Amino acid sequence: MSDDGSKTIGEIVSSLYQELISICEQRGISIGMDIPHLSLRIAEKDLDKVYRFFESQVQRCLQSCGDGDHIIVSESMTASEVILTIKNSGKTLLSSEKEALKKAGYEAKARYGYDTTVSLKLEF
Numbered sequence: 001m002s003d004d005g006s007k008t009i010g011e012i013v014s015s016l017y018q019e020l021i022s023i024c025e026q027r028g029i030s031i032g033m034d035i036p037h038l039s040l041r042i043a044e045k046d047l048d049k050v051y052r053f054f055e056s057q058v059q060r061c062l063q064s065c066g067d068g069d070h071i072i073v074s075e076s077m078t079a080s081e082v083i084l085t086i087k088n089s090g091k092t093l094l095s096s097e098k099e100a101l102k103k104a105g106y107e108a109k110a111r112y113g114y115d116t117t118v119s120l121k122l123e124f
Helices: 009-027 044-064 095-103
Strands: 030-034 070-077 081-088 107-109 116-123
Touching: 009 030, 009 044, 009 070, 044 070, 044 081, 044 116, 095 107
Parallel strands: 030 070
Antiparallel strands: 070 081, 081 116, 107 116
């Protein structure tokens, strides 16, 4: 961690990933990570939001997925924002669940027969 209180994406997801690997192995769920900017710093003001996002969405994915499903944690960037995404192939979100996620500040996409994708966008 730097003196300004920020953390890198790598620092944030590393402990999460270790925990997920063990749980997913036990349940027959494949887990993937696509984080191309591991050294990108998340400002201290955004850390709680990021941790809440990962905690809530990992829990949701684990409840929705079973043997043979997959979970992917990814990150991407544009010129003005970083986008953190968790995608899973488990049970599809209901429209009421999508609305609740949108009210919480997340972007949620889900359609029966396709993966569920929930993202958090952070501006630089």
